[in-house]
Amino acid sequence: MADAAKKMEISDEIAIEISGMNKWYGDFHVLRDINLTVQRGERIVICGPSGSGKSTLIRCINRLEEHQKGKIVVDGIELTNDLKKIDEIRREVGMCFQHFNLFPHLTVLENCTLAPIWVRKTPKADAEAVAMKYLERVKIPEQADKYPGQLSGGQQQRVAIARSLCMEPKIMLFDEPTSALDPEMIKEVLEVMVDLAESGMTMLCVTHEMGFARKVANRVIFMDEGQIIEQNSPDQFFDNPKSDRTKLFLSQIIH
Amino acid sequence: MANASKKELLYVRTEMVPQQPPPAGEVGIRKWIWENLLSSMSKFSTVGETISSILMMFLTLFVIWAIYMVVSILYHFALGDAIFTGTDGSFCRPVDNQGKIPLGQNIGACWPFITHRIGQFMNGFYPEAERWRVYLTYILAAALIIPAAMPDAPGKTINSILLFGVFPFVATVLLSGGHMDISASSYTFWAVVFGVLLAVLAVFQIVTKIEGLFMKGAKILAIAAIAIFAILFVLGFDFGLAYIETSKWGGLMLTLVIGLVGIVVSLPLGIILALARRSHMPAVRLVATIFIEVFRGVPLITVLFMSSVMLPLFFPEGVSFDKLIRALIVVALFSSAYMAEVVRGGLQAIPKGQYEGAQALGLSFWQTNNLITMPQALKMVIPGIVNTFIGLFKDTSLVSIIGLFDFLGILDSALQDTKWLAPTNQMTGYLFLAIVYWIFTFSMSRYSMYTENRLHTGHKR
Ligand SMILES: Nc1ncnc2c1ncn2[C@@H]1O[C@H](COP(=O)(O)OP(=O)(O)OP(=O)(O)O)[C@@H](O)[C@H]1O
Ligand SMILES: [Mg+2]
Numbered sequence: 001m002a003d004a005a006k007k008m009e010i011s012d013e014i015a016i017e018i019s020g021m022n023k024w025y026g027d028f029h030v031l032r033d034i035n036l037t038v039q040r041g042e043r044i045v046i047c048g049p050s051g052s053g054k055s056t057l058i059r060c061i062n063r064l065e066e067h068q069k070g071k072i073v074v075d076g077i078e079l080t081n082d083l084k085k086i087d088e089i090r091r092e093v094g095m096c097f098q099h100f101n102l103f104p105h106l107t108v109l110e111n112c113t114l115a116p117i118w119v120r121k122t123p124k125a126d127a128e129a130v131a132m133k134y135l136e137r138v139k140i141p142e143q144a145d146k147y148p149g150q151l152s153g154g155q156q157q158r159v160a161i162a163r164s165l166c167m168e169p170k171i172m173l174f175d176e177p178t179s180a181l182d183p184e185m186i187k188e189v190l191e192v193m194v195d196l197a198e199s200g201m202t203m204l205c206v207t208h209e210m211g212f213a214r215k216v217a218n219r220v221i222f223m224d225e226g227q228i229i230e231q232n233s234p235d236q237f238f239d240n241p242k243s244d245r246t247k248l249f250l251s252q253i254i255h
Numbered sequence: 256m257a258n259a260s261k262k263e264l265l266y267v268r269t270e271m272v273p274q275q276p277p278p279a280g281e282v283g284i285r286k287w288i289w290e291n292l293l294s295s296m297s298k299f300s301t302v303g304e305t306i307s308s309i310l311m312m313f314l315t316l317f318v319i320w321a322i323y324m325v326v327s328i329l330y331h332f333a334l335g336d337a338i339f340t341g342t343d344g345s346f347c348r349p350v351d352n353q354g355k356i357p358l359g360q361n362i363g364a365c366w367p368f369i370t371h372r373i374g375q376f377m378n379g380f381y382p383e384a385e386r387w388r389v390y391l392t393y394i395l396a397a398a399l400i401i402p403a404a405m406p407d408a409p410g411k412t413i414n415s416i417l418l419f420g421v422f423p424f425v426a427t428v429l430l431s432g433g434h435m436d437i438s439a440s441s442y443t444f445w446a447v448v449f450g451v452l453l454a455v456l457a458v459f460q461i462v463t464k465i466e467g468l469f470m471k472g473a474k475i476l477a478i479a480a481i482a483i484f485a486i487l488f489v490l491g492f493d494f495g496l497a498y499i500e501t502s503k504w505g506g507l508m509l510t511l512v513i514g515l516v517g518i519v520v521s522l523p524l525g526i527i528l529a530l531a532r533r534s535h536m537p538a539v540r541l542v543a544t545i546f547i548e549v550f551r552g553v554p555l556i557t558v559l560f561m562s563s564v565m566l567p568l569f570f571p572e573g574v575s576f577d578k579l580i581r582a583l584i585v586v587a588l589f590s591s592a593y594m595a596e597v598v599r600g601g602l603q604a605i606p607k608g609q610y611e612g613a614q615a616l617g618l619s620f621w622q623t624n625n626l627i628t629m630p631q632a633l634k635m636v637i638p639g640i641v642n643t644f645i646g647l648f649k650d651t652s653l654v655s656i657i658g659l660f661d662f663l664g665i666l667d668s669a670l671q672d673t674k675w676l677a678p679t680n681q682m683t684g685y686l687f688l689a690i691v692y693w694i695f696t697f698s699m700s701r702y703s704m705y706t707e708n709r710l711h712t713g714h715k716r
Contacts, residue, residue: 064611090617101612105631105712114626115616147712167616 010218013040014073015171015202016061021070023056023226030056031067032226040170043203045213045234048223049249054206057223058173061204062093075170091119094164098176100156102148108135108159109144112166120167127166134162138192154185158192165196172196174205208253210238222246332679333686336363344368347677354677364683368675375669376687379505379660385497388429389508395422395429396515404702406709419519420482424489430512432498437491445487449480501579505660507691509579513586513661514648514695520587521647522640525594526633530624532599543595550592555650558585559657582654590647597639601632634710641703645696662688 016038023031030053038044046054059065060072063079063086072079074089103111112131116122122130135141138158140151148156157177164172174193178186190212197203197216207213213220213234220237222230222245230237230246241247296311298304338347338356347365348354356362369376378386399418402408427433453476460469504512531543550558562581605628613623633640655664666684669675 062615064614087617087619090615093615095615097608097612097615099608101606101608101615103609103612103627103631105634105710115618118622118626119617149712163616 009200010039010041014038015040015042015075016204017071017073018061019071021060021067021072023053023060023065023067023069030226031060034070034228036221036228038171038202038204040202041200042219043197043201043217044205044219044221045217046204046206046221046223047208047213047249047253048229052223053226054223055175056226058095058175058204058206061171061173062090062095064095087119091167092169093171093173094167094169095173096157096160096164096175096177098180100148100153100160100180102156102160102163104148107145107147108140108151111148111159112163115163115167130168131162131166134165135159137165137195138162139188152185153181154188157181157185157189161189161192161196171202171204174203174207176206176208178207178209210254214238222249224249331361332363332682334363336361337366338363339366341365341367342371344675344677344680347679349678352678362677362679364686365677365679366683368669368677368680368683369687371675372669375506375665376662377506378508379665380503381499381505381508382497382503385499388496388499392426392429395425423519424486428489428492428494428496430499430504431501432494432496433490434493434496434498435490437487441487442484445480445483449476452476501577502659504579506665507662509654509659510648510651510662512579513582513651513654516583517586517590517647517651518644521590521594521643524587524591525643526598526629528591528595529598529602532595533602547592547595550589551596555585555589555653556656558589559653563657578657578659582657582659586647586651586654590643590650593643593646594640597636597643598632600639601634601636602628604635605632634707637703637707637710641699645699648696648699649692662691 014037016036018034018036021031021034022029034057046057048054056065060067060079061074067079075092077085077089079086079089103114106114109128109131112135113124113127116127116130117124132141132144135144138161140155140158140162143151143155143159148159151159161177177193178189181189186209190209193203193205193212194216203216205212205217217234219231220234221228222237222243224245230241230243232242237246238250241250292315296308296315298308341347341355344365345354346367347356347362349356349358349360349362351358374383374386378389381389399414399422402410403414403418408414453473456469456472456476459465459472528543528547531539532547534540534543559582562585563578566581566584609627609631610623613627618626651661652663654661655667658664660668666688670680670684
């Protein structure tokens with residue numbers, strides 16, 4: 001326990017710095033004046049009502065969405081239109097999606113080795129060894145030769161996590177990784193994520209799994225209408241919310 | 256009350272049921288016959304079911320009768336009443352028309368009309384003494400295409416280089432005789448082209464300062480230059496083969512040449528056009544859209560006719576095209592327009608998540624396309640691709656309109672032969688053509704089914 005706690009230490013190095021960031025979809029002001037600094041080793045849970053811009057925010061961090069105003073610096077690199085820098089950031093930032101987005105025409109192992117081989121130019125044998133290591137870590141090494149379509153949802157999401165980890169990212173983004181899953185599968189995916197958090201990974205996680213937030217997060221961020229309304233330590237956030245919006249939201253998700 | 260309902264609700268299984276084989280009626284031929292043939296007409300428990308069973312019986316009888324009619328007519332024509340030997344048309348004509356068939360006897364297919372000139376049906380007016388060159392080309396093609404079509408055959412890379420990079424030129428030389436009139440100015444022209452490209456590359460290197468750009472580009476240019484000069488040399492070299500002008504090519508061979516060139520060109524060109532039409536660059540998108548809509552909007556025959564007038568406009572004066580090359584270009588461009596739309600349909604069906612998954616891993620645009628989206632899109636549209644191939648293969652028969660003697664054209668010319676006049680010649684010829692076309696298209700269709708099954712990777716969720 002002491003060991004785990006030590007591993008979960010937060011360094012004062014800055015992993016992500018977002019300042020004065022704004023984004024519009026056409027006329028719709030979806031993200032408004034976002035300021036957020038994430039230290040290396042931090043585990044942040046983002047929650048908020050549907051349509052509040054949570055996905056959009058974390059998708060801006062690896063440039064799946066483009067922001068129009070303000071500044072995003074990831075791992076010391078500022079996100080601009082420079083494709084080379086975008087590629088550099090995407091190599092260091094892993095992402096897991098609600099619907100897994102595995103490649104259905106490739107086996108689990110091929111899903112995991114694809115990016116290391118083509119993006120990092122790792123020799124195939126090495127990439128496969130690394131992939132097996134991470135598949136073991138997410139506890140499905142025996143599924144390596146199957147196709148994603150032959151796995152359960154929970155298994156697919158674990159493959160997706162392993163696939164990201166194979167690039168040995170410094171930061172991991174999760175966008176509602178468990179909300180398309182049945183309860184028993186949620187547990188197996190959360191276990192993997194807890195394990196990852198304990199290993200010291202910097203994590204930004206959009207989720208409504210409050211148990212997970214209490215267990216691993218060191219900060220919970222509440223968003224509404226494209227703005228960060230409140231952030232606090234999980235205990236304070238859940239037991240002693242400050243803003244009325246937060247109280248309302250919490251009363252709605254905790255029946 | 257409460258007690259009773261509790262009793263009813265409580266159920267605990269004490270024994271697990273082991274897996275058992277299905278009952279006898281559920282497997283094998285009996286089940287198949289029952290399910291597929293009989294069950295639909297053996298339900299009589301209600302008025303509605305009885306009526307539908309009776310209707311089904313009538314329908315079944317009608318279908319059996321129709322199949323019988325078609326098969327029997329075909330049988331009598333192609334085999335029963337057919338004439339298999341003969342040295343001229345009189346063997347297939349009734350006596351009252353200076354023929355040898357007794358009056359009143361049915362006359363079926365006149366097969367000697369086909370067998371007598373089978374060489375022409377296969378090769379057109381290609382000189383008989385040189386036909387070994389066609390057959391050698393077939394053997395080479397088969398030796399390369401068959402292993403390419405087998406997923407487990409070894410040496411895929413070398414196989415495709417030989418098939419797509421070397422074979423076309425070998426076939427060109429073999430079929431035409433090579434020794435083409437390639438003037439020194441062609442060599443000079445290409446030398447200048449490569450020189451200019453190299454210079455452009457050098458300028459780019461200096462302007463953009465991308466590391467290793469020049470070396471990488473120069474390497475690609477060098478390989479392209481070697482390939483082009485090798486091709487020029489091979490086409491111009493005198494291998495001692497007699498020159499056979501393309502107007503002598505014909506029959507099935509010409510159909511295969513046009514069909515294969517069309518297939519081999521239209522798929523990659525169609526893929527490029529589909530990508531271009533989805534491009535974010537407006538100019539690229541516009542060009543692709545115009546190309547596709549123009550070629551799709553005009554009948555092939557029109558384009559074939561127009562090609563004789565239009566193509567020369569795009570090339571320097573004095574460059575004349577023979578009919579075959581014109582037909583090849585037109586057919587290839589025409590089918591790439593269709594192919595582009597088929598491929599685009601596949602790309603439309605790829606969920607956005609696939610692009611995002613690939614991007615999030617750091618894959619570039621081309622890596623995403625080549626490794627993730629295009630393979631999935633192509634797999635999805637295999638039926639459409641093969642549909643286009645089959646359509647293209649059959650449409651090659653339209654080139655007979657511009658005076659090429661393809662498989663269909665050669666039949667038309669054979670029908671003019673007065674020595675072989677006979678009442679059933681036309682039917683025989685078309686039946687023969689239909690069978691041969693069908694064998695090719697059906698093989699394509701089966702191969703596509705096989706590929707679909709092979710590439711099937713579990714269930715989509
Ligand atoms: N591509 C788009 N074009 C226009 N509007 C969009 C687009 N994507 C999202 N939006 C809008 O932006 C807002 C924020 O969307 P976002 O997906 O970030 O919400 P979210 O907080 O992740 O919600 P959820 O919990 O439902 O996933 C929503 O109102 C949505 O309708
Ligand atoms: Mg979302």
